[in-house]
Amino acid sequence: MPRPATVPMANDDPPWLSLKMREAMEAWLFLGPTLAGFLIFFAGPLVAVVGYSMTEWNLLSQQSTFVGLKNYSHALTENPDFWLVVRNSAIFALGLVPANMALALALAIALSRPFRGVVVFRTVFFAPVVTSAAAWAIVWKFLLQGEAGFVNQMLAYVGIAGPNWLREPNWAMVAVIATRVIKMVGLNMILYIAALQAIPRDYEAAARLEGASSWQIFTGITWPLLGPTTLVIMVITTIGSFKVFDHIYLMTGGGPENGTLVLAFAIYEQGFKFFNVGYASALAMIMFVIVMGLTLVQLAVRRRDT
């Protein structure tokens, strides 16, 4: 009698590793490269900077002495330049963030709907974002020269005597902020365009049917729905404004009369001009805490509002 065909039985022996452990191993395998990069290039340097900030370490003499929190107390209580630098950074951020966001939103509203040539306009406003910071700064340095500068010549045509933008302490900050806004506004514009296009058109149609004006639609519907995007933009722009270095270095070198000396540039000067690595590290940690604090405040405000 022929034997009936049978389905081969699965091996009933328990596997060496449970399914959960095998899945965990796979997860760690995928996470590994990113985690290694994070530890080597972010967590490691951060811990190192915390350590350096508690030393008096001159890069030239290669002598390092543990001084505890002395660098922090020196910056916060003894060095008057520190508060000037913080003030300049705050002015830079307060000038740049609202101007950048307002301009980005205005451009996004204008360019979020299709019309002939819209891609050209979007490209024009986004192009500076991908332009070399060095080239951008050098070009603007020429444009903003005293009487011979293009900007002042244009102002002269309409009867305005422009200042020497980069040589006067108050105007230098204005000029640096303005050129930075023009350079970076395209990035936020793109983020706002994406957010505006994600708002269903039916909301506007419904509001219009109910009698809302364009301004009421913007304040009552569009702006609140842009909230999450606005928060992201505000956080990244604030962080970017505190980290600004290239613009200052190339356009004003922190001057005139320390009028544009901001935190990131001061850290560079302390570390690589005066070789005070310990003090520069302490400044870097203070900047980290300021930026982290501002970000947390922004997140908390946003959470409260929703």
Next chain:
Amino acid sequence: MASLTLRGITKRFGRTEVIRGVDLDVKDGEFVVFVGPSGCGKSTLLRMIAGLEDISGGELRLDGRLMNEVQPAKRGVAMVFQSYALYPHLTVRDNMAFGLKVRGVSLPDRLKQVEAAADTLKLGALLDRYPRELSGGQRQRVAIGRAIVGEPQVFLFDEPLSNLDAELRVHMRSEIAALHKRLGTTMIYVTHDQIEAMTLADRIVVLRDGLVEQVGTPRELYENPFNLFVAQFIGSPKMNILPVAAVRLPAPAGAVKVGLRPEDLRIVAPGAGVVDGTVVHAEYTGAASLVHVGLDGGETCLVVCQGDGPGDGARVGLGCEVGRVRWFGDSGQAVSQS
């Protein structure tokens, strides 16, 4: 309440004409449903009535007043959108009050009107919730509530039930019908679901390719379709269309097609009906079976049969009362029996 008149209404997007001359009269307090296949222009026509789309040609009148150039908010219409379009950052109360607020109605009056609308739709317990905290049916009711708060003259519904599951759709359908009875306001309702159209409408407007194919009561459309398109669009399952030669019936002059509704056919002995065939397949649906009969001429005919149908492969005849048969001419237009 208001009457609505459309005369020669057209709509062009660039070179494409999507509404090609629509004439329609909607009476005060009437419930009119626009039906048609996707892309026939029914939603576009509704948005033109709302003022959300420009009118390329023709006249739109509300209570005799020309509305072509009047702003949406000043037409006295309210619309319930397919997506509901509830503002996600506002509570139900604020959603319903939004229109009153932008029109400058005082806060106490706003609250009073919202409460009244909420009572009508049993939304009182939901007023402080956000749209994300509501079920599909509740969102639908809020959308309707937002529309009735403004006390419009005409309600416009753009496929409002299409996002709901079948059971909820039936329930909301009856709520909308009850609301119409209670308010007595003119309502224009767009759907591609002919059951919705049949159950809700005082009159149905069947649209195809931007043109009105037929306007009539559900019964008129079902029993006396003007043409093949309407005959097949109205009724479920759809009407069987066969060549006149396939049936043993005297055809009127000019008829080339014959229409037999599945529910009008009955299974009889072979040779005893108007046509013979073989059962291909029967779908049991509970109360009835839908029997697919392959005819000797090669066509397939659907028959609604009470209870179980005959088994697959059974040889059957199909009978039908002569008065229930519809005839169509070469161009698809209905041909009368006499």
